[in-house]
Amino acid sequence: MSAAERSLRGRAAIVGVAESSLGEVGPGISSLDLIGQATVRALADAGLSKSDVDGLFTHSAFFAQPVLTTAEYLGIRPRFADGTATGGSSFVGHLWHAAAAIEAGLCEVALIVYGSTQRSHGGGLVASGAALTRSWETPYAPRIPASAYALAAARHMREFGTTREQLAEVAVAARQWAKLNPAAFVQDDMTVDDVLSSRMVSSPLTVRDCCLVTDGGGAVIVTSAERARNLPRPPAYILGAGEATWHMNISQMPDLTTTAAQESGRRAYEIAGFGPQDIDVVELYDAFTINPILFLEDLGFCAKGEGGAFVSDGAIAPGGSLPVNTNGGGLSYCHPGMYGILLVIEAVRQLRGEAGDRQVARHSLALAHGNGGTLSSQVTAILGDESTL
C-alpha cells in the first residue's frame, strides 16, 4: 500500500447524512425525487447549501448515465464526478473516492447520493441496460441474486456445519434492531421458526433470509477534516477503506466461503490503524442472511467457519456482544435495490450518538461494509469520531 493512500487517513469527514422517504413511496414519486429529498435533508444536516457541492458521486440502475441525470435534476454542475458502479457497495467506494478527490484538490464538498423506487415499480431488481453480452448462467434460470447467495450458504453449511437456524438468527437479530428503529419497514415479531417455515426462495434461503424490496434513498456529504470542524455536526472521520473485486458471476467466485471482504477489510484496517477488536459498531450489507456470517469471518470478528456459531444466541442482536446492523439492515429496515448508502448513514448516526432507542453504548469507531453483485464487490470503510484521529 502506498504512502499516499495511507496519508488519506482522517483527512476527510462525513458532515451530513439523511434518508429520503423510505418503504413504499407510492406512484408518482420517482427515484430522482428521492435523490432530491435526501440531498436537501443531508445538506441541511451539514449546514451547507447546494451551491457548496462541487463533487457528485452516484450510481443507479434506473438511469444509463446516473451522474448526468442526477446532476441535471439537482441543478449541480460538479467539477468532479464519479459514477463508480459496483452494485450495492458503490456508495461505500464513493466515500473513499471522495476522500481522495478532496485531498487531491479535485473537489471540496462531495455529495454521495442514491434513490430508488424499486418497490413501487413492482419488485424485481431493475437491471442496468440490456443484456447484450452472453451470460453463461442465465440459460439455467438461477434466481439471481438469491440463488447466488443460496449457493454460498449451501457450501458454507457443507464445509463448516453452519445450520439454517444460524442463518435465521441473523434475520431475527435484524428484526430486533428494527423494532428499535421507527424508520424500519417491518417491525412485527419474528422467530427462528418463522424464518425456517417461510416460503423457500432458493434453498437453503427462505423469503425471510432475503432482504426486503423497498423504495428509499439517502445522501452523505463529505468534506475536508479542516472544513468539517467548522460545521455544526460532529464529524465522522474517514479513517480508512479498502475495495476488492474478485468476480462478477457467482460461478466465477473461486471459493464460495471466502469473500473479497478479506482483502478489503485488511486494507481498511491497515490504513485506519485499528483491528476488529477495536470496532464499537458494525454495519454489514445483509442482502441475505449468509452475508453477515461471511463478512464477520472475513473481516476478522471470528475465525473462518465460525460465523454461524458467532451469530447464535442473540450475539449480534440488541444487548449482544457485538452490535451489528443496528438500523435493522436490509433484512428488516430498508433495501431499495442497493443498500450501501444507508449503512454509511447508520454508522454516522451511531458515531454521533443520535440513534435513539437503538444507540449503542460505546460509539467511537464504526465499520461500514458494502457488498455488490453476487458477493462480487466488497468495500470496507472505517469511520471514527474525534477521539480516534
Added chain:
Amino acid sequence: MTDNVRADVESLSPETAPGTVFDRYAAEGVLAYQSCGDCRQAVFPPRVLCPSCGSDDLGWEPSAGRGTVYSATVIAPRGKEPYTVALIDLDEGFRMMSIVTAGDDGAVAIDDPVTVSFRLAGDEPPLPVFAVEADR
C-alpha cells in the same frame, strides 16, 4: 467423433468468436473448454485471453464431461417443477453453472459425481446440463 469435431473447429478462422467455437463443439455433443498454452490454466467461460496469466495462446480441449457438484440450490417456482441449479467442478479444472437432475434418491448433494449431456431447445445452442451418476 471428437476428432471430426476437432477438424471441423480447426477449419474455422482463428478470429472466430470463442463462444461460437464452444457452440460448434456443443452441437456435436462435446463440452469444450480452453487451455492456456502458457500457464496450462483451464479456462471457462470462453474468452480471448487467459484470466490467469494474460496470454492469448488459448487452445480448445474436449472435456470428458465428468465432474462433481461444488454447490447446489433448489428453486421451486410457484406452479412449476422444482429444479436444481448447481456449480459443477469439471475434472479438467474448470467450473460452470448448470442444471443437475438427481439420481435415484431424488436429491442432488454437494460432492455428487455428475456427467454432462446436451439439451436442445429451438434455435438456441445446445445447452450442457448434468445428471448425477448412479455409481462411480
